[in-house]
Amino acid sequence: MPESGDCPTPEPPTARGRRASNATTIADIVNAARQEFTDHGFDGTTVDSICRRAKVSKQLLYYYFGSKSDLYEIILKEAAEKTAAFISCTEYTSLPPEYALRQFMHNMFREFVERPQIVRMTIDEAQHAFAHVGKASPLATVLRTLIDDVLRPIVERGCAQDVFRADCDADQLFWAIHGLVTTWFAHSPMMSLVTRARTGADLDAATWRANSTEFVLAAVRRRN
Numbered sequence: 001m002p003e004s005g006d007c008p009t010p011e012p013p014t015a016r017g018r019r020a021s022n023a024t025t026i027a028d029i030v031n032a033a034r035q036e037f038t039d040h041g042f043d044g045t046t047v048d049s050i051c052r053r054a055k056v057s058k059q060l061l062y063y064y065f066g067s068k069s070d071l072y073e074i075i076l077k078e079a080a081e082k083t084a085a086f087i088s089c090t091e092y093t094s095l096p097p098e099y100a101l102r103q104f105m106h107n108m109f110r111e112f113v114e115r116p117q118i119v120r121m122t123i124d125e126a127q128h129a130f131a132h133v134g135k136a137s138p139l140a141t142v143l144r145t146l147i148d149d150v151l152r153p154i155v156e157r158g159c160a161q162d163v164f165r166a167d168c169d170a171d172q173l174f175w176a177i178h179g180l181v182t183t184w185f186a187h188s189p190m191m192s193l194v195t196r197a198r199t200g201a202d203l204d205a206a207t208w209r210a211n212s213t214e215f216v217l218a219a220v221r222r223r224n
Helices: 020-044 048-055 056-064 067-088 098-113 119-126 136-158 170-199 204-220
Strands: none
Touching: 020 056, 020 067, 020 119, 020 204, 048 056, 048 067, 048 136, 067 098, 067 119, 067 136, 098 136, 098 170, 098 204, 119 170, 136 170
């Protein structure tokens, strides 16, 4: 399977309208908040816990960021944009449709394995119906772009070349892939435990990725 190369990483987030000379303090707060939200979710994280981890005062945090929700939205946006940048950096048009779809799934798995906090925070926010970031959240925009600009052209090429089923839909396919990827991070301890009871061995991420990829490809292939 073709491997993607190194992809550019977006610049770290900055607080609204603040001077670059304060970048270290801002980064300390954002890094602390990211870890707290990852470990404890939105509800379990407090401004006090972020300040303790960042070693700053509450007054300084509020100076740079309006609220805990504002900070949460910044981190979710950062996570979404970094994920989209990595997944989309492969030159999919140079690959046959099946290989392109394999690489798309490989990139999603790889990104979430290397930065599992993305999945944890997204799942946590989804459980709150995205109440903390609102309908205008950039996360939805980023995912929409990922579907329309990256996955949809792969699907359309596959359908046009009679490689994929004519009724293959990019939106439905994306959420099927997203579900398979995030299931590993949400339920891997239980999955591994149940698998071990039958096989005597743990289920690992590489096996789940390989099986998930083959499952998706079998589902979208055109039947002769």
